[in-house]
Amino acid sequence: MSNKTVTITDNATGKSVEFPLRSGTLGPDVIDIKDLYKEFGYFTYDPGFTATASCRSDITYIDGDQGILLYRGYPIEQLAEKSTFLEVAYLLLYGDLPTAEQLERFTDSITRHTMVNESVKNFFNGFHYNAHPMAMLTAVVGSLSAFYHDGLDINDPADRDLSAHRIIAKLPTIAAAAFKHMVGEPFVYPNNALSYTGNFLNMLFARPSEPYEVNPVAEKALDQLLILHADHEQNASTSTVRLAGSTGTNPFAAIAAGCAALWGPSHGGANEAVLKMLEEIGTVDNVPKYIAKAKDKDDPFRLMGFGHRVYKNYDPRAAIIRKTCHEVLNELGVSHDPQLELAMKLEEIALQDEYFIERKLYPNVDFYSGIIYRALGIPTEFFTVLFAIGRAPGWVAQWMEMITDPEQRIGRPRQIYTGAPKRDYVPIDQRG
Secondary structure, three states: OOOOEEEOOOOOOOOOEEEEEEOOOOOOOOEEEOOOOHHHOOOOOOHHHOOOOOOOOOOOEEEEEOOOEEEEOOEEEHHHOOOOHHHHHHHHOOOOOOOOHHHHHHHHHHHOOOOHHHHHHHHHOOOOOOOHHHHHHHHHHHHHHHHHHHOOOOOHHHHHHHHHHHHHHHHHHHHHHHHHHOOOOOOOOOOOOHHHHHHHHHHHHOOOOEOOOOHHHHHHHHHHHHHHHHOOOOOHHHHHHHHHHHHOHHHHHHHHHHHHHHHHHHHHHHHHHHHHHHHHOOOOOHHHHHHHHHOOOOOOOOOOOOOOOOOOOOOOHHHHHHHOOOHHHHHOOOOOOHHHHHHHHHHHHHHHHHHHOOOOOOOOOOOHHHHHHHHHOOOOHHHHHHHHHHHHHHHHHHHHHOOOOOOOOOOOOOOOOOOOOOOOOOOHHHOO
């Protein structure tokens, strides 16, 4: 913490108090107002906590105005091009890129934990055949503490590591089981000879009746998508994981809470919403009409996949994924996919239209990721599940950081009460 302070004066009483000004490595300074109520008797009001720092974190930095995203100081562009998902997971968990030996040990640990207890499979029999896969993922992840309660001491570093590895390892297995239940096919066990992402693709698409070969282009594209989604600072689902974890609950419960928060269409469901929007638009010829609808403030239609709550410039992840999108479609022979053509036309018009330029409504990562998932043969309702697998290392890293933060307290936001004033109970026969 720096020695800088900010003086806040209550104009009603004339009282002035100095509050510490905290400085991070990057980004704006933050006024430490934890003693504001004690000094003035006031709370702050910040709907959505958009101007409130709830914690200190060494994990991820975002500069929305400049379009910068750093994991532990490394630009997302470099990691997406040169790294692998498990290497990035190690980086997020432990703060530095691993040595070759460290990565080998970490990969081996994750690989050995990909199996789930055989009884976990029974959970899927209780779900309706058309249950949403996020409902299944959230429920089954929450149940893991009933099967793996041998390492749930959150104050033991070894137990925290064990739980972290189990979560990252088992989420793809659970997700693939949810997919197989959804499509009515038998579950496929993990294959330890494959990479993390190759194993996941194999569990999704392999069948007992025929061999399945993992396409290296698809494997690389999915691995890159997982990297791009691995962490994103204090977003809604990450904040939910921290809030749940602040109670001391077990990590599986905290991650299940994150899954539930991610399910929302304004968060992890956004790429699913992009494809639904493209289906609604229908053809390239309809793009001008829908652009006009998007600009009409009285029209309920909204362009999904454009703009971002944080990025006021081009989403750096979108620039990476756009190139990958074309590579995947070309490799899989769907370069003339009508929805891709429609998406490209929509992007072209929006980026040339003054309305979108002035408001900096650039394409975001959701705009392209849904198209890639579709090209890989993944159903729309499964997109958010893939997001959860990618975000798992970030959730776990944030949870681990929170547990060891000496300033961390149980989360307890305040409110402005706008209900009825104090009133007395009236017997029912006297109400009218």
